Amino acid sequence: MSSSVTAFVLGYTGETGKALLKQLSGDNYFSNIVLIGRRQVDLGDLQIADDGRFTQRVIDFDEVEKYADDFKGCDVGFCCMGTTRGKGGAAHFVKVDRDYVVNSAKVAKDAGCSHFQVVTAYGADKNSSILYNKTKGEVEEQLKNINFQRLSIFQPALLLGKREESRPLETFFKVISFPFTKLFPTLGSVHFDVLARAMIYNTKQQTSEKVEVIDNRKIHELSKLAK
Numbered sequence: 001m002s003s004s005v006t007a008f009v010l011g012y013t014g015e016t017g018k019a020l021l022k023q024l025s026g027d028n029y030f031s032n033i034v035l036i037g038r039r040q041v042d043l044g045d046l047q048i049a050d051d052g053r054f055t056q057r058v059i060d061f062d063e064v065e066k067y068a069d070d071f072k073g074c075d076v077g078f079c080c081m082g083t084t085r086g087k088g089g090a091a092h093f094v095k096v097d098r099d100y101v102v103n104s105a106k107v108a109k110d111a112g113c114s115h116f117q118v119v120t121a122y123g124a125d126k127n128s129s130i131l132y133n134k135t136k137g138e139v140e141e142q143l144k145n146i147n148f149q150r151l152s153i154f155q156p157a158l159l160l161g162k163r164e165e166s167r168p169l170e171t172f173f174k175v176i177s178f179p180f181t182k183l184f185p186t187l188g189s190v191h192f193d194v195l196a197r198a199m200i201y202n203t204k205q206q207t208s209e210k211v212e213v214i215d216n217r218k219i220h221e222l223s224k225l226a227k
């Protein structure tokens with residue numbers, strides 16, 4: 001089915017973002033997909049067919065307000081942006097995972113986006129003493145205040161799949177949680193592809209809920225329904 005729905009994707013060069021693009025590439029539901037990131041990428045490297053629906057925009061997230069035009073006309077926003085504390089320290093992590101996401105969302109809303117879908121994480125809690133969980137909780141709260149017509153918050157547990165970049169801590173968690181993720185596949189982990197499928201499926205569903213929180217189990221359920 002083809003439609004005139006336009007989307008933008010933040011974090012499209014990351015593992016979840018790439019899985020999302022691959023699936024969007026084979027799905028005509030969106031007539032235009034604007035890829036918004038900090039650097040230009042060869043679409044061939046992302047394994048998506050350049051069928052004319054994808055446009056890349058390079059922006060400076062420190063001054064996202066200046067790039068409002070790049071968000072214009074987008075009905076739906078997908079956000080899989082994030083970094084790790086290990087890459088640039090705590091302040092940089094908060095800047096990217098909270099401020100860049102919220103500031104971009106505000107610009108998108110003002111530019112006409114009605115449905116914003118964001119990946120936060122299992123355990124997100126603005127009152128947590130753990131920086132990661134607290135930041136993810138804060139981003140959720142601040143996004144709720146933007147008052148989108150519809151806000152969908154995806155809270156995956158451990159993300160599984162092949163990652164280009166080496167992340168020793170993440171690998172360590174994957175190894176120690178392996179028996180658990182095998183025994184309870186829908187509880188403690190989710191593959192990038194499954195998350196991406198659930199996000200796309202969700203945009204096509206109607207709901208009366210203004211804010212939906214989609215936990216790891218529900219991500220698996222939505223993904224199954226999409227098949």
Ligand SMILES: NC(=O)c1ccc[n+]([C@@H]2O[C@H](COP(=O)([O-])OP(=O)(O)OC[C@H]3O[C@@H](n4cnc5c(N)ncnc54)[C@H](OP(=O)(O)O)[C@@H]3O)[C@@H](O)[C@H]2O)c1
Pocket residue numbers: 010011012013014015016017037038039061080081082083096097119120121122155156157158159160170
């Ligand atoms: N890893 C897990 O197990 C796990 C579990 C639950 C939730 N999550 C969350 O899920 C989301 C997606 O995770 P992922 O593993 O798919 O992400 P990822 O592979 O680390 O990709 C992150 C994306 O964010 C962009 N980004 C990073 N720093 C940036 C900056 N300074 N300015 C602009 N863009 C920047 C990256 O762009 P570049 O390519 O240009 O760097 C990339 O597109 C993240 O928010 C993460 O915290 C992760």
